[in-house]
Amino acid sequence: xxxxxxxxxxxxxxxxxxxxxxxxxxxxxxxxxxxxxxxxxxxxxxxxxxxxxxxxxxxxxxxxxxxxxxxxxxxxxxxxxxxxxxxxxxxxxxxxxxxxxxxxxxxxxxxxxxxxxxxxxxxxxxxxxxxxxxxxxxxxxxxxxxxxxxxxxxxxxxxxxxxxxxxxxxxxxxxxxxxxxxxxxxxxxxxxxxxxxxx
Numbered sequence: 179x180x181x182x183x184x185x186x187x188x189x190x191x192x193x194x195x196x197x198x199x200x201x202x203x204x205x206x207x208x209x210x211x212x213x214x215x216x217x218x219x220x221x222x223x224x225x226x227x228x229x230x231x232x233x234x235x236x237x238x239x240x241x242x243x244x245x246x247x248x249x250x251x252x253x254x255x256x257x258x259x260x261x262x263x264x265x266x267x268x269x270x271x272x273x274x275x276x277x278x279x280x281x282x283x284x285x286x287x288x289x290x291x292x293x294x295x296x297x298x299x300x301x302x303x304x305x306x307x308x309x310x311x312x313x314x315x316x317x318x319x320x321x322x323x324x325x326x327x328x329x330x331x332x333x334x335x336x337x338x339x340x341x342x343x344x345x346x347x348x349x350x351x352x353x354x355x356x357x358x359x360x361x362x363x364x365x366x367x368x369x370x371x372x373x374x375x376x377x
Contacts, residue, residue: 179237179258180279180299180325183214183347187376188337190369191216191241191329191351195358197226202357203365204231210369216261216349218242225255232256239281246272253278261327263304265289270296281327285309291321300325300346307331311343318344334372341376348376 183189190207192215194200204215204227215231216239217224224240231238240252241261246268249260253276260273265282270293273280279299284290285308293301303309306328314326328340329349337348354368 179214180346182237183327186212186214186373187341187347188212188369188372189214189216189239189327189329189347189349190354191218191349192221192227192356193218193351194221194356196221197223199356199358200224200227201230202362203354204236205234206357206362206365207354207369208234208236209362210366211373212369213237214239214258216241218351219244219248225252228252228255228257243269245269249273249278249280250276259299261302263302265293265296265298270298287317287320290317290324290326294321294324300327302326302349303328303345305330306340306348311339311345314340314343314345334368335375337372337376348372 192200192203214237219242237258239259240257243260243262245266249272259279261281263283270280281300282293283302283304290301303326307330325346328345340348
């Protein structure tokens with residue numbers, strides 16, 4: 179799954195008003211060429227969107243997971259990866275037990291290194307908009323195996339510097355919009371813009 183994410187290079191992060199909005203937004207992203215999307219647990223009824231999107235043939239990451247106890251249930255519902263904005267105790271181990279990769283979050287060198295040391299498949303640098311792409315190559319000599327998903331405050335047109343710096347992929351959340359806020363055509367356009375910038 180992570181290799182496929184590395185090929186897609188961007189990850190639509192769907193922060194929507196409800197499951198219906200999530201499904202419509204995900205389908206707009208898919209129309210642009212995104213096969214992997216992230217459904218966020220901060221969305222009311224988010225779990226109701228997982229099975230329909232899996233049935234559509236999408237690879238579903240579930241994000242904003244705040245504790246390890248939710249991981250098994252989400253995997254059973256069809257999540258291919260779980261993502262968090264921090265590193266909840268037992269999160270990486272729970273994902274391993276469920277047979278899916280975990281991407282915990284961090285911002286400081288200590289947080290990123292700790293998550294990496296636990297065996298995280300990748301670590302989410304959040305909020306990346308408060309950092310700079312040069313942060314990634316600065317970490318490489320210290321943590322050569324670290325893979326970073328960068329998310330938070332990045333515009334669709336601004337993904338390339340992060341990818342050139344060595345990010346695994348760039349997550350686009352609020353800057354992407356949703357079907358309910360900007361319309362499906364605009365979500366699709368912004369995804370296409372990001373994909374073109376990432377190519």
